[in-house]
Amino acid sequence: MIDQLPAIIVLAPLIGAMITGLAGPGDHRVCFPVVLCSLSIALVAAIAAAVQVFTTGTIDYFVGGWEEPLGIGIHLRIDALNAFLLVVIGIVALLVSFFSFRRVGDRNTEKTPHFYVLFQLLCLGVFGITIAGDAFNLFVLVEVSSLTSYALIAMGSSRRGSHAAFNYLLMGTTGASFYLLGVGYLYLKTGTLNMQGIHEVLANNTTVAQSPAVTIAFIFILVGIWIKMAFFPLYGWLPNAYSYAPSSSACLLAPLMTKVSVYVMIRAMLGVFGAEWVFVHLGWSRLVVLLAVVAILAGSLLALQQREIKKMLCYLIVAEVGYMVGGAWLADENHWGLTGALYHILADAMMTLCLFVAAGIFSKRLGATRIDQLEGFFRHTPLTAAGFTVGALAMIGVPPTCGFFSKFYLIRGGIESGHWEFVIALLLSSIVNAILFFRIFEIGFFGKSPPEGHGQHSSFPAPKSELAHATGTTLLPLVVSAILVVLLGVFNGQVVSLIRIAFENLPAVTSGLP
Amino acid sequence: MSEFIENQISPYFNFWIYVILMMIGLWAVIAKRNLIKKLIGLSIFQTAIILFYVSIGVKEGATIPILDHHGPAHHEETEEKADHGKPAPGHVAQNGAHHEHGETHDDPHHGGKHHAIDPDTMANPLPHVLMLTAIVVGVSTLGVALAISQMIYKEFGTLEEDEILEKLKTEPLHD
Amino acid sequence: MVTKLTATIAVLFTGGLLLYGVSDFPGFGDPHSPANAGVEGGGPSISQYFIEESYGDTKVPNLVTSVLADYRGYDTLFETVVIFAAGMAIFAILRVLEPGQPRPDELHESTRYSDGDHTRIIVGTTCRIIVPLAQLFALYVVAHGHHSPGGGFQGGVILGASFIMLAVAHDLPAALRRFPEKNYLGLACVGVLVYTAFGVACQLLDRNFLDYGVLEKVLFTDGPEMARSHSMLGVEIGVAFTVAAIMFAIYANLSSRGRLHGGL
Numbered sequence: 001m002i003d004q005l006p007a008i009i010v011l012a013p014l015i016g017a018m019i020t021g022l023a024g025p026g027d028h029r030v031c032f033p034v035v036l037c038s039l040s041i042a043l044v045a046a047i048a049a050a051v052q053v054f055t056t057g058t059i060d061y062f063v064g065g066w067e068e069p070l071g072i073g074i075h076l077r078i079d080a081l082n083a084f085l086l087v088v089i090g091i092v093a094l095l096v097s098f099f100s101f102r103r104v105g106d107r108n109t110e111k112t113p114h115f116y117v118l119f120q121l122l123c124l125g126v127f128g129i130t131i132a133g134d135a136f137n138l139f140v141l142v143e144v145s146s147l148t149s150y151a152l153i154a155m156g157s158s159r160r161g162s163h164a165a166f167n168y169l170l171m172g173t174t175g176a177s178f179y180l181l182g183v184g185y186l187y188l189k190t191g192t193l194n195m196q197g198i199h200e201v202l203a204n205n206t207t208v209a210q211s212p213a214v215t216i217a218f219i220f221i222l223v224g225i226w227i228k229m230a231f232f233p234l235y236g237w238l239p240n241a242y243s244y245a246p247s248s249s250a251c252l253l254a255p256l257m258t259k260v261s262v263y264v265m266i267r268a269m270l271g272v273f274g275a276e277w278v279f280v281h282l283g284w285s286r287l288v289v290l291l292a293v294v295a296i297l298a299g300s301l302l303a304l305q306q307r308e309i310k311k312m313l314c315y316l317i318v319a320e321v322g323y324m325v326g327g328a329w330l331a332d333e334n335h336w337g338l339t340g341a342l343y344h345i346l347a348d349a350m351m352t353l354c355l356f357v358a359a360g361i362f363s364k365r366l367g368a369t370r371i372d373q374l375e376g377f378f379r380h381t382p383l384t385a386a387g388f389t390v391g392a393l394a395m396i397g398v399p400p401t402c403g404f405f406s407k408f409y410l411i412r413g414g415i416e417s418g419h420w421e422f423v424i425a426l427l428l429s430s431i432v433n434a435i436l437f438f439r440i441f442e443i444g445f446f447g448k449s450p451p452e453g454h455g456q457h458s459s460f461p462a463p464k465s466e467l468a469h470a471t472g473t474t475l476l477p478l479v480v481s482a483i484l485v486v487l488l489g490v491f492n493g494q495v496v497s498l499i500r501i502a503f504e505n506l507p508a509v510t511s512g513l514p
Numbered sequence: 515m516s517e518f519i520e521n522q523i524s525p526y527f528n529f530w531i532y533v534i535l536m537m538i539g540l541w542a543v544i545a546k547r548n549l550i551k552k553l554i555g556l557s558i559f560q561t562a563i564i565l566f567y568v569s570i571g572v573k574e575g576a577t578i579p580i581l582d583h584h585g586p587a588h589h590e591e592t593e594e595k596a597d598h599g600k601p602a603p604g605h606v607a608q609n610g611a612h613h614e615h616g617e618t619h620d621d622p623h624h625g626g627k628h629h630a631i632d633p634d635t636m637a638n639p640l641p642h643v644l645m646l647t648a649i650v651v652g653v654s655t656l657g658v659a660l661a662i663s664q665m666i667y668k669e670f671g672t673l674e675e676d677e678i679l680e681k682l683k684t685e686p687l688h689d
Numbered sequence: 690m691v692t693k694l695t696a697t698i699a700v701l702f703t704g705g706l707l708l709y710g711v712s713d714f715p716g717f718g719d720p721h722s723p724a725n726a727g728v729e730g731g732g733p734s735i736s737q738y739f740i741e742e743s744y745g746d747t748k749v750p751n752l753v754t755s756v757l758a759d760y761r762g763y764d765t766l767f768e769t770v771v772i773f774a775a776g777m778a779i780f781a782i783l784r785v786l787e788p789g790q791p792r793p794d795e796l797h798e799s800t801r802y803s804d805g806d807h808t809r810i811i812v813g814t815t816c817r818i819i820v821p822l823a824q825l826f827a828l829y830v831v832a833h834g835h836h837s838p839g840g841g842f843q844g845g846v847i848l849g850a851s852f853i854m855l856a857v858a859h860d861l862p863a864a865l866r867r868f869p870e871k872n873y874l875g876l877a878c879v880g881v882l883v884y885t886a887f888g889v890a891c892q893l894l895d896r897n898f899l900d901y902g903v904l905e906k907v908l909f910t911d912g913p914e915m916a917r918s919h920s921m922l923g924v925e926i927g928v929a930f931t932v933a934a935i936m937f938a939i940y941a942n943l944s945s946r947g948r949l950h951g952g953l
Contacts, residue, residue, distance in 0.1 A: 004898070021878040063897060071735040118781060193735075200732065201731035204729075211713050213710040571736070573725055576720065653772070657776075
């Protein structure tokens with residue numbers, strides 16, 4: 001059993017989805033237990049795999065048993081780069097499934113089984129992307145997760161949701177096709193699709209490594225992944241797609257999709273092309289960090305202009321992606337930039353989950369989608385307010401939340417590599433986040449209470465008790481994610497030291513800046 | 515100029531054609547205003563990528579990657595003359611391909627390895643496999659895209675991007 | 690106009706980059722290109738392994754099928770999941786589940802052949818002859834995928850097309866009477882489960898997922914190679930189920946805008 005862990009992580013949601021599809025339409029009450037079961041099994045397997053990676057070493061799993069020669073079978077790989085990410089994905093998926101539980105009597109329950117099928121298939125896709133060790137397999141799993149995400153966004157009954165989903169589909173498919181094109185160029189020059197195999201060829205054969213085809217392959221793979229992670233200026237699809245999606249879908253998509261794409265970029269940079277090829281041969285560190293700086297500033301400034309809560313959070317995601325891409329391309333000697341980026345993937349997933357769940361509670365239970373509609377609510381809903389506050393403090397970068405430590409590592413990497421523009425952008429963005437969130441705190445805590453009876457903007461009467469507005473299943477994810485945000489910060493030392501195992505064999509390349 | 519054509523274009527003319535096709539498709543995705551035309555552009559783009567991959571596995575003078583086997587019993591004979599007469603089930607007969615089953619085979623029941631196939635005579639099967647997957651993925655994406663377009667048409671009454679944006683500007687954001 | 694200009698510039702730039710990359714490709718049709726024969730510095734060539742060894746490993750003459758269903762079976766599983774997800778997605782997006790009578794214009798659509806009876810007789814009768822032959826051919830394509838071009842996807846599409854042909858010749862409710870919604874959604878799930886079951890069976894016998902060779906104990910073959918061959922057939926059948934059901938599901942939902950009353 002223990003050596004089948006990679007397969008179990010992927011199989012549990014798959015079998016769960018099929019069972020939901022078969023039994024769900026008959027009796028809707030079957031869906032939720034099946035989902036909980038399958039995602040719990042996946043989470044347990046992910047934790048067990050992480051434990052095994054950090055005690056024994058990298059897990060290499062060959063589907064079909066085809067191990068030699070490398071590349072004839074499909075290779076699944078869990079190592080220090082993705083072990084924590086698997087656990088975080090499992091936690092996010094489980095928490096959002098709680099959040100999405102609908103009581104009898106809520107509207108739109110006829111398609112519940114199909115929603116849960118798509119939900120589990122999305123989780124399957126994201127798990128699969130994380131453990132993939134074969135370039136083409138990665139493409140197929142990216143398409144699984146993309147298709148289900150388009151459907152989850154378009155499923156709601158909102159007008160804007162369908163248009164947003166269409167734009168997302170166009171851009172996402174173009175991005176995946178660019179990635180496929182890049183893999184095609186690589187296959188044509190190296191003769192293998194296995195990531196480790198390609199790395200070997202590029203490391204041993206300098207003619208291939210220097211050829212223009214490999215450079216173009218890298219560009220197209222990179223641009224394809226950038227489209228999927230909404231890196232400036234290719235972020236156009238994200239704000240509309242995540243704001244107008246149904247709450248449960250947005251809570252699942254926002255923490256996962258962009259972060260996993262950042263992981264794919266780091267894996268491509270380190271595991272396929274190799275740090276030396278990327279930073280020494282290509283040497284674009286300066287250019288990409290500049291783009292990242294623009295992304296951070298643009299995301300923060302655009303967020304400042306928003307009046308809607310979810311749109312604001314979406315632009316903050318764009319800025320966070322800028323942090324991660326910039327951190328990964330810093331090329332500092334001791335790899336603090338990469339460490340910061342990897343740690344930030346985990347931190348950002350938890351922070352985004354926390355904030356989106358809070359926003360979901362605001363809109364569903366309190367009827368508030370705009371910031372000014374939150375007047376006075378925080379005084380009456382202590383738990384929701386507390387959860388939102390923890391998430392907000394993490395975004396600003398206040399210790400001991402994880403947000404502070406990820407900014408710390410990124411700034412350290414920026415200083416050591418000489419990219420001062422990146423450091424300044426990080427600090428500016430923290431200030432902008434502080435302005436944003438303190439404005440919300442002011443309205444929420446100190447604004448005037450909504451009048452008794454019918455509120456002016458919402459159709460819900462003034463709150464008498466918190467639980468009248470949010471049930472246990474919606475509060476649980478918020479509370480747990482807030483606690484995890486703090487825990488991830490408190491234990492950052494251990495987490496970071498384990499992540500840095502991935503850099504043991506990495507050459508100390510620099511970008512050549514003073 | 516003619517040197518450029520001779521060195522750059524003519525050995526790679528197929529790749530040039532595929533790149534031009536891809537760019538036609540990509541142009542349609544960006545520039546066209548009608549949603550269905552954008553989808554058609556996306557399809558053209560994906561199809562060109564599929565053609566690109568399939569052309570990776572082409573070998574000059576090679577046949578399709580299907581072995582011409584009638585069964586283990588036939589391999590003991592010197593079969594060249596015998597094989598020419600029999601129509602192989604489902605196999606497109608290629609005269610060149612018969613030479614590959616040459617002379618000695620290990621009895622397959624011992625799980626023997628089959629060394630007599632010359633890889634240069636069979637096309638590379640891997641790109642075909644990859645593109646089977648890519649075609650299915652493309653069809654699925656197109657299906658979902660058409661469903662979303664139908665939903666958009668139901669909501670907005672039009673499939674032109676600029677008209678949809680007009681309608682979205684004038685209505686209040688959903689509450 | 691501005692968009693067309695930016696599109697042209699973007700496209701020319703992208704095309705230029707791609708063609709710059711083409712400049713040192715191996716020539717078209719070169720049998721010793723890296724993809725076909727391996728490259729120095731890498732491991733042994735995988736496509737040469739497939740051509741030389743795959744018959745010995747799997748006893749399947751069609752190399753594409755053996756690579757698709759055995760060596761890269763994990764990819765094929767997810768390909769099936771993609772098409773399943775597409776069917777589920779289209780159902781979730783379009784399907785209108787409120788119970789209700791068909792609208793008058795939909796009724797008109799579905800009975801539009803009533804005043805052209807001669808059309809209906811020709812199309813309907815031809816269909817009655819062709820559909821069973823098409824389905825038989827579909828089963829042949831699935832089963833013969835080991836020896837000729839074919840396999841689960843191709844056979845599944847033909848099978849799905851036979852139901853679509855029925856819907857086009859008569860009308861959608863006629864096809865739905867023979868293949869109701871519950872059945873086709875269930876069949877799609879069963880197809881993927883069949884594929885997964887083959888893989889999980891290998892895990893229960895203490896080998897990796899989709900390592901079919903170990904199934905020789907269960908399938909009573911002599912040697913792991915025939916077990917691989919039979920498992921490939923089983924897996925392709927699962928794929929055919931899913932693809933056929935989803936093809937029809939996509940048609941039913943797209944052509945009737947989710948109502949399943951009218952149809953083209």
